[in-house]
Amino acid sequence: MAAVGARSEGWTARLVHLYRRSEGARGIVLLSPTMLIMLAALAAPMALLALYSFWTQEGYGLNTTPTLAQYAISLGRPTYRELFYRSIEISSVVTLITVLLAYPMAYFVAFRVGKSKFIWLILLTIPFWTSYLLRVFAWKLILGYNGVINSGLMDLGLIRQPLEFLLYNPTAVVVTLAHAWAAFAILPIYVSLEKIDRSLLEAAADLGDGPVRRFFRITLPLSLPGVIGAAVLIFVPTTGDYVTPTLVGGSGGVMIANVIEVQFDKVGNWPLGAALAMASMAAVGVVTLLFVAAMRAAGRSIR
């Protein structure tokens, strides 16, 4: 019997053999360029960030003896602590508003729209992709002392003096962030609502539940993963937002990202900046985990 393709010795041949025989191996080879690059571009810098947070800036040089001094400053100095609280507070409010407002919208598209779903989704998607900078800038124009709202109200004769409380405070930051991130909230909620098997609702109706009960007992709990996803997707990045507090926050609406940026730009104290960044990520992480756990527990308790 002819032996076609007799197995040769040598580890290269065996590797090729393994590659052919294992689906997992083929998958890993295909995945590896992307994974390696992501590893280099993400894991290495983050590791470096962590390292820097334990070092100290001395003049123009770096003292690399590990120390918790920067963390002491980040968490100890009252101004910084205040900023941590405020950033988390602002982000929490933004997340709450955005998710609450987005839910009915997502519900509408998932349940009440038939043929034109695509159009609605496109209309909701477009803002998501437009320049964040421009969207924040638009609010600066709207809320400004001589901005759109003030000039419009004065032109209509409704007010005589421009309203001063519109811009350069935490409220302006909240409003702007809520608007800018609104599109982010809709899509995860929409997806989880869309996935709900309609026959579950029919079964609930059959078992005696009216529309309101059906919503709270079936739809809401089943859409909870989407809600949690949307909340996390908005909460985490907004705590570290730089553009919005800078453009519309003024001195009252400064957030943690501003002081971090200053360390890297003007001051040149990279270790402190790193520590502030690490501390804020830790704080945000803890809050997020608590939130997710709480939401999951609440979801489970729904009968």
Next chain:
Amino acid sequence: MTRTGKSRTGLFAYAVFYLAFLYVPVLFLPLFSFNDSAFIAFPLTGFTTKWYSQMLADSAMLHALGNSLEVGALAALISTVLGLLAAKALTRYRVPGGAALLGFTSLPLFIPDIVLGISLLLLLSGLGLPLSLLTVIAGHCLICVPFAITVLMSRLDGFDKSLEEASLDLGETGWMTFWRVTFPLALPGIVSSLLLTFIVSFDEFLIAYFLAGSEATLPIYIWGQLRFPYKLPAVLALGALILIASAVLVVIAEWIRSHGLKDRKHTMVGA
């Protein structure tokens, strides 16, 4: 199931207002870009296109625009290629730990831009690499790859594995199978990914701000202009054009992506 007429129209009205709320603030940009006044305020004084001509004559702006186009194109290309490899690997093969790896690639979406920016800065300075448009491209790839993977996975997910096996069975090598079967079928997803990652890179400000050297991208240029009130209308004109262009690209990208998927419910980032 019965739905009361009231709740239907109520929810519909809400939806319309919500959509208006999303768009109106942004629509002020184009509105005032045609207004014949250096102040962004009511009342409107008259129609003019002079801000557009002023903006288009600004050589610094045009230079930054060119930079952004370059960076965007390269970031889109690289991240789409990387995303395609990853999406193919994750949908086609049973990769051990695949779900965890997918989560890892989505991580950049959950880390604030500023943290990404500064940590990349630390890495680059640690490696002694000078800041330039190349470093911006690298940073943008980092945040674009998750988008690319999501778009491509949604397209590849329903891909019938036996289509590739059939091609192999009919005598084509793995490489030819990719060109004759996988690539044509994935093409809408690829185009969509290219367009969307381009938009992400084109509009991205903070990471570019940290990683750019002397060359500015368009968002960096705009940021620089924001402190000069007399330049504002021209910035509005630029902004209006950018918004319209992004919107058009998004519509095209989404249309292409869902074309041929028939009743596939498209998922987007954040799902």
Next chain:
Amino acid sequence: MTDEPFIHIDHVSKRFGGTAAVDDADLSVGRGEFFSLLGPSGCGKTTLLRMIAGFEFPTEGEIYIEGARITDTPPHLRPSNMVFQSYAIFPHLNVFDNIAYGLRKARLKRSELKRRVEEALAMIKLAGFGSRRGDELSGGQRQRVALARALVRRPKVLLLDEPLGALDKRLREAMQIELRQLQKSVGITFVFVTHDQEEALSMSDRIAVMSGGRILQVASPRELYEAPNCREVADFIGEINFFDGVVKGREGDAAVVDAGPIGTLRVATQAAAGTKLLLAVRPEKIALSAEGGIVAGTVAAAAYLGERSHYNIAVAGRREPVSVAAQNTEKSVTRGHAQGDKVYLNWAADAVVVLPCD
């Protein structure tokens, strides 16, 4: 069958982690045979087929086609072609390009290519469908396109992975006949995977019955049905009644078996006295009589199925009723045996199958 088996599967096993999807499979397929792999889902038949096709590689063992070892050969270099369960019609190509797909490497002249594709289209009775696309075809039409696409390359072996599973009953039965005729006219060796035993019985020259990754029996349909080699095969193919028995003595060539509630039987077997036996009789081999027979019973249930009637007969001392199937050969608008009737069961001595008792 020639001396040299056309396809030889030599002690092939396929393990995923700890479990063996295919466990020491060893069989030979002859040239031009219509060979089926039959078994319930999960029995390993599809895995075995995919190993012949080249989409899985054996953990142990070798596979030979026409004497050449192909165990490691990548699928695109094998002399086999496959019809996939989902048909795998390329959605971005029309029917003509689908069928022509595998001919690209042969670099045929345009006219020759056209001729061969149109010949294939005529063979599957879809002439003129060349410009249609996959989603414009019905399930049965797509199945035929998949068939044509594989056959146009003139492979040595055609592998079919449950190709008729998605079709409705009537279409499936029509396709079974068509496939069989096609195979005979083209003369290519077919290896056919199915879980439908009627399908396998009606189409195949020989069948390999598989379960739990192992091959239980390889035989012609008739042999499998009338002479299964173990309880599992007997049970899987068609319906059957099992009786336990113990050999009490011998009478010439036959053994005298005490079959409990069934009574004493004379069975053709060499087993010595005291051996435990598992006996089996097919329902259609049992005749009902009102007068007398081997054992008495009561009709517990009767079902009229048009061409035949099916009875469950309760026999005293036996927990399970005996299944009896009777062809309704006589025209009668009045009922046959009714529930509650006392009847006698009869069968020929050679209708009893002796199975190994494990």
